[in-house]
Amino acid sequence: MRPAEASLAAARTHGLTRILGAIEGRRRRLALVAFSSASLVVGIAVPAGLANASAAADPVASLQQRANALAAEIQTDYAKLQVLDEGYNQAHERVQQLQQAVDAATKAIGRAHARLMSDKARLRIVAIDAYVTGNSSPGLSMLLGSSSQQLPMQQAYYSAASGDLSATEALVETAAHDLAGHRVTLLSDQRAAASAEKRIASERAQAERITSQLESELATVKGNLARAVAAAEQQRALQELAAAQAAALAKQQQANQPPVAPPPPPAVGGGSGAVAVRAAESQLGVPYVWGGATPGVGFDCSGLTMWSWGQAGVSLAHGATEQYYEIAHVSMSALQPGDLIFYGDAGYLYHVVMYVGSGPYGSDTVIQAQNTGTNVMFTPIPPGAYGAGRP
Numbered sequence: 559m560r561p562a563e564a565s566l567a568a569a570r571t572h573g574l575t576r577i578l579g580a581i582e583g584r585r586r587r588l589a590l591v592a593f594s595s596a597s598l599v600v601g602i603a604v605p606a607g608l609a610n611a612s613a614a615a616d617p618v619a620s621l622q623q624r625a626n627a628l629a630a631e632i633q634t635d636y637a638k639l640q641v642l643d644e645g646y647n648q649a650h651e652r653v654q655q656l657q658q659a660v661d662a663a664t665k666a667i668g669r670a671h672a673r674l675m676s677d678k679a680r681l682r683i684v685a686i687d688a689y690v691t692g693n694s695s696p697g698l699s700m701l702l703g704s705s706s707q708q709l710p711m712q713q714a715y716y717s718a719a720s721g722d723l724s725a726t727e728a729l730v731e732t733a734a735h736d737l738a739g740h741r742v743t744l745l746s747d748q749r750a751a752a753s754a755e756k757r758i759a760s761e762r763a764q765a766e767r768i769t770s771q772l773e774s775e776l777a778t779v780k781g782n783l784a785r786a787v788a789a790a791e792q793q794r795a796l797q798e799l800a801a802a803q804a805a806a807l808a809k810q811q812q813a814n815q816p817p818v819a820p821p822p823p824p825a826v827g828g829g830s831g832a833v834a835v836r837a838a839e840s841q842l843g844v845p846y847v848w849g850g851a852t853p854g855v856g857f858d859c860s861g862l863t864m865w866s867w868g869q870a871g872v873s874l875a876h877g878a879t880e881q882y883y884e885i886a887h888v889s890m891s892a893l894q895p896g897d898l899i900f901y902g903d904a905g906y907l908y909h910v911v912m913y914v915g916s917g918p919y920g921s922d923t924v925i926q927a928q929n930t931g932t933n934v935m936f937t938p939i940p941p942g943a944y945g946a947g948r949p
Contacts, residue, residue, distance in 0.1 A: 617786050618783065618790055621779055622783060632773060646755065649754045649758055652751045663741040664741060670737060780931065790918045791918055794918060831896025834869065835895045838866040838912050841854070841865075843933050845934075846933065846934070851865050853865060859878060859909050860878045860910050862926070862934060863912055866912065867896075870896075874949060878900055881900075887948075898949070900944050900945055924936070
């Protein structure tokens, strides 16, 4: 079963706040999940003798539902972790940018103050010299002589030069003050960005812990499920053996003849369907592998049905949608062993299982390669089928 590709887009739409609320809710549910799983295991361990097989199937179905629910939660958490990763990367980049801006402003302030300190004395001397001697004409030099009559004029030039220097110093001081204010703002923004980065990192770590707990719980449930299926199979075999022995004994007593072997079990189906079912059953326990179609190595859902029907001499495409549209369609009420049941919609069929017709779930038994982390196995017919077909 291919994972839904819309999970990540949906998680981004709801935002980080809703994500964290959902994660917190899952953390509160972990204890209940563990209790439910333990209760199911206890129910399986109770000896049932030769009780009805449907009673043994209930824990199997419950464990399968729990495994499916946990797998769905883990898939959603993976999408949410991607959103948190993206948010963390953006926050980290923002912190780095602000740090660079703070460093640049700090250096600019230092340069401005250094320039101001080194230029104060020099600017005053240069400015006065420019007014008094450096750029003056001979007439101006004479005007600025030492006579007492010309002293007021000389003082006026000194005052003008000093005024220009004060204005220059004021400009440098203003620039340095503006840079200092900008640096304060940058530092405030940097602290806020660093706080956001730290918060998202903590939230991401919390989400990873919860996902890890869910994965551990899923592994436990899958182990319990495997044991439950094995117990149900063993119980069914014992029931069938007891029934066969009872029938043989009754027949012997009625005919007063030596006991005879019980008749062989009915075939799972006629013709190619029976061959396809037996081929699929030969792969029970083989792990799910996306895109797989190799016996003993791995199958995905359509890979298993394609290979199994190939053993019956029928060629099918490797894809649920393609298989549905290349075979004859049949009613769900007229299924025969080997028929294929599809899930999805007319545009995209994402999963296919093979109808078996008899097994641990009675006439509702199918065989399938369900999803990553599972093996080829018997299950009840999953609900919500779109349609069925017969190759």
